[in-house]
Amino acid sequence: MKTNNKNTILITGGASGIGYEFAKQLCETNTVIITGRNKQKLEKAKEELKNIHIFECDMSSAKDIKALYEIISYEFPELNILINNAGIMKKIDLQKESNYEILTEEITTNLNGTIFMSTLFLPLLKKQKQASIINITSALGFVPLAASPIYCASKAALQSFTKSLRIQLKNTNINVYDIAPSVTKTAITDQFSNEELKKMKIMTTTTLVNSSLKEINKGTKDIGIGETNALKMLNRISPSFALNMINKV
Template identity: 40%
Template sequence: MTSLMRFKPGATFMKTSGNTILITGGASGIGRALAEAFHALGNEVVIAGRRREALEQTAAANPGMRMALLDIEDAAGIADFARRLGDDFPALNVVIHNAGIMRPESLRDGALATAEATIATNLLGPIRLTAALLPLLETQAHGAIITVSSGLAFLPLTLTPTYCATKAAIHSYTQSLRYQLRDTPLQVLEIVPPYVQTELMGPEQASDPDAMPLREFIAEVMGILTQSPQTDEICVERVKPLRHAEASGGYAAFFRQFNDGRTAAAKARG
């Protein structure tokens, strides 16, 4: 078993149908695929993000799916968004913190714009939105907070240092949140993706043969949610070498091999 297990008296677990689910970054990539998978199972799904056109296209392709504009970097906007969401969707019981950015950085050039935007989006966004939604979520049955970290939280890709650092922080935050909410009905889950065929780092990633096909990733994630609802960390088989890199021994050699290979691949792509 790849995860810590949640054992507490009277524990309830998230159902895969009959929920009202908010998914940030739900208009593309993993977020859209999760939204479509949950929508197909009979959940009311609300996708949120910055790009109205992308949200509208996704909602139009999935009749009945709802959408809401959200700038996850805007602290004041998050509080207002949560209030509106509670008014419009009082049965909201699940949030999936999927919105994220991943950009290469050179740490020697002194530029901080990418680092600051990445921290605001990937780390502060989920923290702020969780705080804003907790009063509503704690009143709901079978509620859940789901974060999306990364295999790179456990073995960083040095080309994207702040992205990896935010995902490591999300993993740590998720563990603390789970423990602090242990006396509530809320389940706290963490999805740990590997390298997946999305456009997170550009169009070429969506067809990269080294990346896991998105459809396969979502199918495995939904299978884990269905078959092992008590699992705290949702780790597909493909991410386990990264997830357990430290514990499996040989971390330093694996770190060098992994990063040398990714650097060479990036240079080959130009």
Template identity: 40%
Template structure:
């Protein structure tokens, strides 16, 4: 993948891995737009990194997704890479009163928003000399977590649709790339007492793998876990959930 001289949109780019990717891509002479829901966070990031472009958008609202796409196509006609990084996760139990509402929000943010943006940007991206959609996924797509059923399901759906779209677009100049993250030191997994990679280290590895032309990119220890999963899926699922339970002291 060409990693310099692009115009890149990063959803959830005001913190964590999204912000780390934004900083790394800026250093590679890309024009970078970050999207987020929080005005204050976007302003803070913009003040710290003036070369970044920031736009507010609630990705759970289809009207805002449409407005985002329309605005960016007009303001940044050379936009050619969309990184679907925004994500939410909840600890959910079937007996919880807000179980269903939490899963709806996870599916909207983690799966339906990336799918919708891919659809809305599709024609624009296909008309670029080179373009890509990068979906930030998780090992939970393969190893569903008992404590996060909605998050796991949303990432499994994202993995499936990434494969489908990659095949649909195989004869075009538009790539579909999937990244699988391990636990990263962000607010999302603050309750997990386990080893986590820094967002900057994760971003550096993603950039390296993109530069080498990978379209399926497991990061860090996920490479080993997926190799074991190929041969012992049941055992790996039990071990993964045991590790998470220990990390939560449950």
């Protein structure tokens, strides 16, 4: 897949963080549609970037996703790239938290929302000559950070889903990509203390997206950025050491 060939691209969670950086780097030569829950952030992104179209959509809401599909399929029938980026991460103490909504919110948004987006948009993507689904997972899908247990579980499950989706679509026009970043400077990292952040190797969204697009253009399907590939290798050699190392940080 070539990301500079006048594609029509839909990015969930595109008003900030990783999604915004994808929109910024892709909007010069493509038509880019971004979604988000915050109307003000969406409007700000539209003012700052070229060829941007915005739609409010909550990835935890099946109703919102269905409405989004109806609008996009009508207004942008040439859509050929879906980037499932929207996600949330929380620090949760499982010994103290028992609220169902809090315990399942990350699964609903990060996993269920991406699964529903990916499957609902398949008919539209199949109409194109060539199409792609790009799921943003995480290095923490390979080795969990215990302080954010539900987030890590959601990303591990999303990696599994992405592999199955790729196999099921192998005889179609749709390529399926998994981008697994290590710690990236976004609003998610704001919940960690300065002391915790000093122990992490944090990359910028610019670095992440630059590297990801290069790999996509080369045809790489499973893309580890930052420390991800080293962590995967360490986890294969010594899972217990990798787990202890992540959780010392």
